Amino acid sequence: MDCVLQCLILFIASFHLAYAESIYYSVANLSSSWTNNPVPGEYVGYDRSELMPILLRPNEGPTSFVCGFYCNYDCDGYLFAVLIFPTMNVTVGRHPRIIYPRVVWSANRHALVSVNATLELTPEGDLILREANGAEVWSTHTSGKSVVGLSLNETGNLVLFDCNNSSVWQSFDHPTDSLVPGQKLALGAKLTASVSKKDWSQGLISFSVYSDGLVACVESNPPQIYSYRHFDYSGVIKEPSHVIFKNEGLFLSSGRRIWPFFSASSPLYLKLEPKGQVTVYEWVWNEYDWKVYGDSFLANYDCEYPLICGKYGVCSVGQCGCPGPNGGETVYFRPINFKQPDLGCSEITSLTCEASQYHSLLELNDIIYFPVVNEYGIDYDIESCKQACLENCSCKAAIFTHGEPGYCHLPSEIFSLALMNTETYPFSNSTTFIKVQNVPKEGPPAPVIDPAPIPPSSMKTSRIEVILASCFGAFFVMFLVVIIIWHSLFLKRKDSKEDEEDFLKQVPGVPIRFSNESLVVATENFSQKLGEGGFGSVFKGILRDGTKVAVKCLDGLVGRKDSFLAEVETIGGIHHMNLVRLVGYCATKSNQSLVYEYMCNGSLDKWIFRRSQELALDWQTRRKIILDVAKGLAYLHGDCQKKIVHFDIKPQNILLDENFNAKVSDFGLSKLIDKDQSLVVTTLRGTVGYLAPEWLSSTITEKIDVYSFGVVMLEILCGRKNLDRSQPEEDMHLLNVFKKKAKEDQLLDLVDKSSEDMLFHGIEVVEMMKLAAWCLQNDTACRPSMSVVVKVLEGVMDFEDNLDYSFLNPQISRAMEAVHNSNDVAVTASLVLPSILSGPR
Known part of the structure; x- marks a missing residue:
C-alpha cells in the first residue's frame, strides 16, 4: 500500500513539473511511447540540427537538459540522446525554447534510427528504442525490476526508478564521450570518443579511470597509451572508487582535486574529442555560443595527440602533412583528402x-611518433630494433629512443607523427623508421636487333609459315586454357580444403604472427614445460629481443577450430591489467600455438595449496589477488564490446607476476555473448568442483563465473582444494564443511592455518568468506554481478547479509563424480547431460 501511495505522489509531482499548456514533462510513466516525428529547423543553434523533445528539465540555474530524438548536419540518422543547453529563460510550453543543444549522452550512436522510430517505456519497465520497422535497436533490459517511471533529473541523468524513488538504471552509469557537472566516472569505466564531430559512431580514443591514475589511449591492438596521469596518494587512505566532474575541477572520490579550473557560474560540460583531447566547454553569454574553456590536461602540445593529423599524418605547429622522402627517394604517402589534411x-x-x-624502413629525420606511454618497450640497439621490425610483418614502424640501453617501440598501427623543434620537443632523442612497401624494379628491356633482309623468293613461303604457326599457336593457347580450367575445377575441392586449413591466416587484430621455427628456437625445442591447459601444453620461451613468453601448443584443430579462434580473437582484442596479454600466435597447417606474456610466479594453485609457512601468502596478498581476479572478470562481463563468459575459472587459470598481481588466463573455453543477450544455452564445459548448479537447468549466464569465483575465493582463504580426498569423507568437500561451520558460527576454523598472518586477520577473512557465500547462492538472481563484487571488495558497497548456505548441489556433484573420479578434470562439449541436450526452455 505504501508503494502504491508513493507512486501516486510521484505521478502528481510529475504532472505539476510542467505548465498546464505543456506537452513536455521531466517524468514519464509506464506504457508511454514516443515517435520520432520532428519539426525540421524548429530547434536550431549555430549548427543545423533537429530535435524532438521527449523529456525536458528546465532548471533555475544556468544549465537545463532535454532528452529526445536528435540529429545534426545532414540528418542521416537520429540519436536518442540527452542534451545540455543554456537555460536562457526557457519557457515550457507547446513550443519550448531549446537552443544551442549539445549531446552529452546517447543510447544508439552505433546504430542511428530514422524518422518514425519509436521509444517505448513498456508496462514491464523496459525502455526500448525501435526502428520504424519495429526492429529493436537498444534497450535498458530492466523488465521485471520494479520500474515505475522514467525521469530526467536536474543534473541531466536519465533515470528509471522504482516506487521508492531508487534508481534501477541510469545513464550516468553508461557514459559515452561526455561528463556533466555532478557526474561520476567510476573505476574501470571509460569515455570513448566519436569518430568525428559529424559522425556519432564510436572512434578509437578512450579515457579511463584506473586505480592509480587517468589513462588516455588509442584502442589499437595492443592499445597505445598517450597519457597516463598518476594520482598522488599522499594523504589518501585508499584507492578511489570514482572521479567526479564539477564546475571547480575534476575530483577523486576522496575529495582531492586532480584537474583544477575556476568557473562556477557558467554552464560547463567535459568532452573527449575525436582527436584525443579532453576538453571543457563553457557557455559564453555575450557570444551566444559554446567555447573551449579548459583545454585538455592530457598533453602539453597539440601535436602530442594521436589523431591530431590522422594515421601517418605529420603535425607541425598546427599544420598537417604527409611523411616526405629523404633526398631523391620515392614518395610513399599521399593525403587522404587534400582539402582536409587532418584526415591523415x-x-x-x-x-x-x-x-x-x-619491405624497407624509411627514416624520418626530425620526426617523432606521438608520445607513447607503453609498458611493452624493449631494450635494443638501433640496428636490432630496425631488424626486429622488418622480421615482424605486424610491425608498422620502429621507434628507437637513444640511451643506455636504447628503447625500441614496434607499433602495429601508426597514428599521428610530429615534427621536432626546440620549442616543443627540446629533449627528444628518438629516431623514427616507418615500414614501406617498395615496388620491385623490372629488368632491363631486351636489345632491339635489326632483322636481316628477307630474299623476295622466300617471302611467299614465309607468309605461309607464319599463317600455319599462328593457327597452331592459337590452337595451343585454346588447349592450354581448357587444361587450366579443368585443372582449377578438379582441384577446387582440394584448394578449398587447404584454404580451410589456412583459415587462421585471416584472423584479424592479432599483434604478431610467429613462424613455428622461431618458436622452436625461442623454447629451445619446447624443452621447459610450465604446465598443461585444456587444449595443450605450455612451454617457457625467450624471444630474440629477450622477452620471456609462455607458448601454448594446441593439440591440433580437429574439432577445436572454434575454440582456437575464440582464444585468438577474444584475447587478442581485449586489454586489461588483470587479463593475460596475448603477444602473438603461430598458425600453420600442422602447428597452432598461442604466445602469451610470461608470468614468473606461475599459477595460483602452486601458492595457495602449499603447506609451508615460508611460502604461504599473507592476507593482503590474497586479498589483492581476489580483487584482481574480480576486476578482470568484471571487465569481461561488462566492459568488452561483447560480453565474455570464461566458463573455467579455477586457480590454475589465474597467473601471478613478479609482484603477485593476478591475471585471468585461458579463454579456450570462453563463449561470446552479445550485450543485448541475457541468456545463452550451451553444452557443459568447465572443471569439476567449480561448476555452478545451473549447468543442469540449461539456463547459463555469466553468473556461472561468479559461482566459480566464489569457490576460488574459499580455496584462497582456506588454503585447501574444494575437493580434497586426503580429508575424512565428511570433510572431503569444502562447501559441505563451509556450510556446517557457517551454521555453527565457527568459520574461523576454516582460515588457512599455514599462515600466521591469515590467522591474525581472521575476522577480516571470515567477512570475505561471507562474500564468497553470496557468490555461491544456488539462485543465479541472488548472486551479485562481478562489478558489484568489485565494489564490495573496494569498500564502497555492503554485501548481502541474508544468505542461504545450502549452496552445495548434491545432484550436480553426483553427476560429475559419476563421470570423473578426479578432482581436476576439464569438462568440455563432449560431456552433455540430457537436460542440456533438450535445448532452450
Missing part, C-alpha cells in the same frame, strides 16, 4: 606480408 595520409603502395622481401 595513406600508403601509395600498401604493405603486404606476401611481398615482405620488398
